[in-house]
Each structure stands twice: as C-alpha cells, then as structure tokens.
C-alpha cells in the first residue's frame with residue numbers, strides 16, 4: 457500500500473520513521489515492495505536529510521538513537537518528496553495529516569491546489585493527487601476542527617479522525633526524541649465505501665507491523681475519543697507551557713493539581729452538555745490527566761515546543777474551543793479562558 461505523511465513534526469516523524477524502518481531499514485535495493493511510505497518535506501529540509509531517527513533520552517540528558525534509517529540515496533531517498541517529484545506517480549491509499557492545527561487550512565489548500573492541477577493536467581505527478589476519489593485522509597492532530605477543514609477544502613468525505621497519545625519532541629524534520637508510548641486510536645471507515653474500508657484495514661495492519669499499535673473505534677464513538685484527548689491537552693499543555701517544563705511539572709504539588717482540575721472539570725462539563733461521554737477508564741478527569749502527564753513525564757509538550765520556537769500554538773483548537781462550546785451551552789469556562797489569554801501572552805512575548 458502507498459502511504460503519505462504530511463507534517464514531519466514530532467508525531468509525523470514518529471510515524472514516518474517507524475513505517476520506513478519497517479519497509480526498508482537498511483536502504484537496500486529491494487524487489488518492489490508492496491508497501492511504500494512518502495513524507496512531504498520542504499525543499500530546504502530535503503537537502504540536509506541523510507537519515508531519519510528516533511532517539512531516547514538517557515538519564516544524563518544525552519540522547520541515543522533507538523532507530524535510524526538512512527535516506528541518503530535511493531530507494532529511501534525517494535520517500536522524501538516535495539510533493540511534485542516525477543517518481544510519485546500513483547495515488548496514495550492513505551495520507552496521514554500530522555501538521556499543527558494552526559497549519560491545517562494552509563496544508564488543505566495546498567493539497568486542493570495540487571489535486572486540481574492534476575485533474576487539469578494529468579501529466580503532472582504530485583502527492584496531492586491522492587485526495588480525490590478513493591484515498592483516505594487521516595487527521596492525527598490535536599484539538600477540534602481539523603477534519604472539518606480538510607473535508608471542506610478538499611471536498612471529500614474520506615477524512616477520518618485520529619488521536620495519538622504517543623509523545624515526542626521534534627529536533628528537526630525526521631529527527632524526534634521519544635516522549636512516551638501511548639495508544640493511537642482511529643475512527644472506523646464504516647460510513648465510507650468498501651475501498652476506503654479496505655485501505656483502513658491494510659493501514660492498521662501496516663501500523664501494527666511497524667510497532668505502532670492502533671485501535672479502531674466506530675464512527676459514533678469517535679467524539680468521545682477526541683474530547684478525551686482534548687481534555688488531556690487542555691489540562692497539560694497550557695500549564696506546562698507557562699512553567700516552561702516537561703509534562704511531569706503539572707503533577708507537582710497541590711496548587712498545580714488545582715489548576716489542572718479546574719481546567720479539566722470545565723472540559724468534562726462542556727463535553728457532558730454536548731452529550732459526549734468521556735473515556736476516562738473510571739477515573740476522575742484530574743486523575744486521568746495526571747496519568748497521561750506521568751506516562752509522558754519527560755516530554756516537552758507540543759505547545760511548549762511551539763512557544764520555545766516562537767511559533768503560534770494550538771491554543772485556538774484546544775482551550776479556546778472549550779470556551780466556545782461552553783458559551784453555546786451557557787457553561788462557564790473561566791479557567792480555560794484564562795489559559796487562552798496566558799498562552800496568547802506567551803505567544804506575543806518579546807525580549
């Protein structure tokens with residue numbers, strides 16, 4: 457099967473690297489494999505990529521590669537593409553969207569333009585050509601609203617929600633420090649056609665083989681999965697960003713617990729008003745969130761990573777969405793609103 461990954465940040469790199477490692481770990485010239493994986497990379501990054509790697513952080517702070525795949529020559533070099541390369545000639549079966557939610561509109565527009573160019577001029581080959589008919593797009597992004605944007609911009613129903621609790625810290629595209637192993641959950645394709653259902657089945661088998669265990673949930677249960685992850689992100693990301701520390705910091709001390717509890721209790725109240733049951737495994741929202749913070753304790757969360765890099769964060773797709781849905785139901789969400797303002801202040805901070 458042919459898989460594309462757009463967005464080589466932490467999550468995109470973890471998935472791309474493991475898939476490439478499964479398909480061709482030593483960059484050998486192999487007889488045509490039935491599986492290929494492509495990553496969409498900007499031209500300026502393409503030049504510098506000799507290998508892709510996943511690292512583990514050792515107790516002393518050093519990092520050691522736990523998986524490294526050469527991409528310095530074909531065939532693996534052909535897996536990295538700007539999206540307009542001649543060799544990317546056949547449509548993709550699955551495109552994993554792993555860009556930050558702040559970039560979803562931009563990326564969706566680029567994919568839509570590429571798809572239109574191909575329809576008008578079939579001699580152009582581009583990774584964008586995947587998105588028209590039978591290909592499946594899977595959004596593995598934080599926050600709310602991404603799937604809707606992809607569906608609207610690409611005029612397709614073939615977009616599925618995905619959620620991952622795999623954490624990581626991206627050093628540069630294709631280079632990522634592992635930040636905790638967690639589940640990956642994908643929406644089923646039960647509401648789509650046979651072809652898309654088959655693509656999803658094969659994709660999950662491929663992910664399993666690449667040591668990326670994945671669960672599939674029915675479409676009607678997917679909102680529970682998304683809102684549970686929203687709760688976790690809303691509880692961990694702003695406070696860890698404010699404290700400028702890895703995730704474990706939110707578990708330190710009663711006052712941190714109080715902040716997290718107020719945030720996640722508001723999320724739970726809004727989810728209940730939306731009629732969405734959360735999947736907390738019998739725990740309270742606070743306990744569940746602290747459990748994830750412990751499981752990803754050394755990870756620098758994505759929001760803090762953005763703040764440190766001077767980029768816009770995903771606060772608009774996370775805590776601000778809680779405020780928005782809260783207003784629709786008349787549910788007060790003052791702590792989430794405060795987090796939005798604090799994170800915006802961090803984004804706008806000048807030296």
Ligand SMILES: CC(C)(CO)C(=O)C(=O)O
Pocket residue numbers: 598620621622623624635688689692693703748752755756757758759
């Ligand atoms: C689960 C968590 C909090 C891991 O860091 C994450 O999703 C993120 O960093 O955005």
